[in-house]
Amino acid sequence: MREKSCDVLIVGGGTGGCAAAMAVCSMGLSAVMTEETDWVGGQLTAQAVPPDESPWIEQFGCTRRYRAYREGVRQFYREHTPLLPPYRQDPRLNPGGGFVSRICHEPRIGWLVLNAMLHEPISRGLLDLRLRTVPLAADAQGDEVRSVLIGNLDTGDQLLVHARYVIDASEMGDLLPMTGTEHVVGAESRRETGEPNATDEANPGDVQGITWCFAMAHDAGSDRTIDKPEGYDRWRAFQPEFWPGPLLGLKDVAPQTLEPRQHRLLEGEWSLFRYRQIVDPEKYGDGRHPVTIVNWPMNDYFAETITDVDPLRNPGVRSTTPYADGPVSAARIQEAKQLSRCVLYWLQTEEGYPGLYMRPDVVGTEDGLAKAAYIRESRRIKARFTVLEQHVAAYTNPGRDRAEEFADSVGVGAYRIDLHPSTSGRNYVDTSSLPFQIPLGSLIPVRVRNLLPGCKNLGVTHITNGCYRLHPVEWNVGESAGLLAASCVASGLEPAEVWESEPRTREFQELVRKQGVETEWPRLHAL
Numbered sequence: 001m002r003e004k005s006c007d008v009l010i011v012g013g014g015t016g017g018c019a020a021a022m023a024v025c026s027m028g029l030s031a032v033m034t035e036e037t038d039w040v041g042g043q044l045t046a047q048a049v050p051p052d053e054s055p056w057i058e059q060f061g062c063t064r065r066y067r068a069y070r071e072g073v074r075q076f077y078r079e080h081t082p083l084l085p086p087y088r089q090d091p092r093l094n095p096g097g098g099f100v101s102r103i104c105h106e107p108r109i110g111w112l113v114l115n116a117m118l119h120e121p122i123s124r125g126l127l128d129l130r131l132r133t134v135p136l137a138a139d140a141q142g143d144e145v146r147s148v149l150i151g152n153l154d155t156g157d158q159l160l161v162h163a164r165y166v167i168d169a170s171e172m173g174d175l176l177p178m179t180g181t182e183h184v185v186g187a188e189s190r191r192e193t194g195e196p197n198a199t200d201e202a203n204p205g206d207v208q209g210i211t212w213c214f215a216m217a218h219d220a221g222s223d224r225t226i227d228k229p230e231g232y233d234r235w236r237a238f239q240p241e242f243w244p245g246p247l248l249g250l251k252d253v254a255p256q257t258l259e260p261r262q263h264r265l266l267e268g269e270w271s272l273f274r275y276r277q278i279v280d281p282e283k284y285g286d287g288r289h290p291v292t293i294v295n296w297p298m299n300d301y302f303a304e305t306i307t308d309v310d311p312l313r314n315p316g317v318r319s320t321t322p323y324a325d326g327p328v329s330a331a332r333i334q335e336a337k338q339l340s341r342c343v344l345y346w347l348q349t350e351e352g353y354p355g356l357y358m359r360p361d362v363v364g365t366e367d368g369l370a371k372a373a374y375i376r377e378s379r380r381i382k383a384r385f386t387v388l389e390q391h392v393a394a395y396t397n398p399g400r401d402r403a404e405e406f407a408d409s410v411g412v413g414a415y416r417i418d419l420h421p422s423t424s425g426r427n428y429v430d431t432s433s434l435p436f437q438i439p440l441g442s443l444i445p446v447r448v449r450n451l452l453p454g455c456k457n458l459g460v461t462h463i464t465n466g467c468y469r470l471h472p473v474e475w476n477v478g479e480s481a482g483l484l485a486a487s488c489v490a491s492g493l494e495p496a497e498v499w500e501s502e503p504r505t506r507e508f509q510e511l512v513r514k515q516g517v518e519t520e521w522p523r524l525h526a527l
Contacts, residue, residue: 002159006030006128008485009148009163011135014042015471016455016478017169018114021129022065023482023515025121029489032161034133034150037371039364040118042171042455043471044069045111048213048293048363048370050096050104050276052470054414054435057102058092061414061435062472063479064516065117072113073105087283097280098292099270104278106291106362107215107370130159135170138178143449145179165485169454169478171372172307173379176457181448182382185307187424187462195389195463196396197417197429206424206462208376209302210333212340214369215362217289218266218273224357225348229341236346238303242427248346252297255418255430265351272296278362291359295374299343301336305423307379336373376420376456376469383459384499385441392464393417394432402521403436408505409519410480410512411438413473417466433467435521440505443481444495452481452495476517483512 008024010017013035024031039046051070054061062070074093077083087093096104121127132153139146145166151158168175176183187206190198199206238247244260245251250272254261264271272292279291310326348354358368365371385408390396392403413436419429442459443452453459456469458477468477484495487508498504509519 004159005162006032007489008165008167009161010167010169010454011175012169012171013040014169014171014455015044016474019065019475019478020167020169020454020482021127022117023479024486025126027486029486030126032128034130036134038131039111039371041111041114045107046371047374048107048215049295049374050098050278050293051101052415053101053472060518060522061412063476065479066472066475069113069117070103073103073109076109076113082286083283084285096278098275098277100276104276106278108362108364135174135178138175140179143447145451164489166451167454167481167485168451168457171375171378173457176379176381179448179451181445181451183379184382185379193388193461195461197389197463203424205305206422206426207305207307208420208422209300210336211295211300211374212336212369213293213295213374214340215291215359216294216356217291217359219289219355219357221355223354225354226345229338229345231338232342232345235339235342248298248343255428258427291362294343299340300420301339302421302423304332306332333373337369340369377465378456380457381445381453381459383442384444384446385439386459386461387442387464388461389463392433392436392467394434397434400434403434406437406439408440408499409437410440410509411476412518412521413438413468413476415467415470417463419466438476440499443484444499449494452485454478454481480512480517483515487511
């Protein structure tokens with residue numbers, strides 16, 4: 001069997017994984033990064049989710065590298081698309097014009113920008129990027145991960161990677177069960193966490209639904225109707241007990257109040273189509289069709305969980321469906337994909353919009369569906385410190401303009417506590433949070449010495465995952481984890497030793513700040 005050694009192995013080339021790779025290589029260290037699909041970028045690209053960001057993102061509240069990504073996207077549009085002059089000159093260009101984000105853009109363009117950002121470490125021989133590659137098994141002895149066996153999904157080739165540090169940046173925390181790292185799945189109980197929105201009993205099956213997003217354009221006056229998808233009759237009749245009508249419908253509930261509401265598809269400034277619009281014809285004037293990303297309540301798949309429903313896979317045994325460990329999860333992943341196809345057919349045939357159609361080129365697939373499902377909730381490490389609802393929710397911190405402050409902060413974020421309907425039949429949990437920090441303690445497992453979380457699998461709960469799972473926060477988690485691993489390689493210290501010592505924590509915080517990571521929110525009355 002072939003073997004390779006590196007300083008840091010990064011499993012998962014999503015939003016956090018890319019940031020971790022950039023951070024590790026910026027310190028002159030070597031890294032291997034795997035990615036299950038053939039696109040790096042995760043939420044930003046392969047999963048086709050326009051960035052969810054805070055209102056202050058243009059001024060502060062993200063890392064320097066994440067800001068460089070955003071500006072790289074804008075520059076790509078200016079240099080390589082026929083934008084009309086007023087938009088080309090706009091320093092805060094929102095390419096797609098959607099209102100979910102200040103920078104709604106095409107996933108393919110995000111992928112191209114990330115490739116450009118990774119070009120330097122790859123060309124210097126510091127980063128070995130392995131696409132269509134997944135972890136197959138891990139060798140963990142005592143409190144240390146010694147090696148990880150990775151395999152290519154297309155060729156079957158396997159490689160045993162020895163690394164001083166391993167960062168799990170996979171979408172579902174794949175390495176946590178493989179390495180025996182203590183972790184949590186689903187919802188903690190209120191007795192465990194004291195969180196007001198926690199459930200009475202812990203429930204590993206209470207996991208947020210996933211969504212298989214797709215790019216959809218509108219050619220008014222045409223008929224692009226697809227063949228009736230498999231499973232359409234089932235999904236057309238499906239109505240959750242907590243829903244005001246069939247899931248395939250324009251009526252849902254307002255997440256904050258759970259009161260029924262009616263959506264408009266295309267009409268009006270606040271239409272569903274406009275919400276995640278990524279191509280705005282007004283910015284070009286050349287007759288192109290508008291394009292949106294369908295990540296709507298009607299294609300949230302929460303009928304069943306895909307987490308830990310199959311036995312842990314054996315080396316060399318792997319589904320070719322992203323994020324599927326075995327036959328049960330693979331079947332459920334396909335159901336999520338099927339649901340999205342049914343949404344399009346329903347809109348074309350029953351809502352009277354036959355001119356809606358998929359845009360495969362935008363997402364880099366043959367069918368127009370994203371390369372991978374959008375996974376909102378991962379397995380999460382049991383960490384030295386866990387962020388709770390009480391730390392970050394607005395209603396548990398009356399009179400404050402920011403969340404509880406952590407002396408060991410290694411990043412910041414801001415987003416609502418936003419939990420989508422779950423696989424246990426629980427409706428939205430959605431409440432305001434305050435601008436928050438990422439504590440170093442939430443990146444350090446309780447026992448394992450050389451494994452770090454690199455995305456949504458840090459020390460948060462089922463509840464606080466709802467505000468720590470968004471694009472700029474995941475990027476910050478990955479970047480800070482990469483810097484922590486690199487600094488530990490350089491110093492000979494272990495992550496826990498850094499966290500347990502105030503002087504060493506301060507030294508590490510100085511490093512992340514020099515690298516452009518913001519560790520606190522500015523003192524502004526407007527915040």
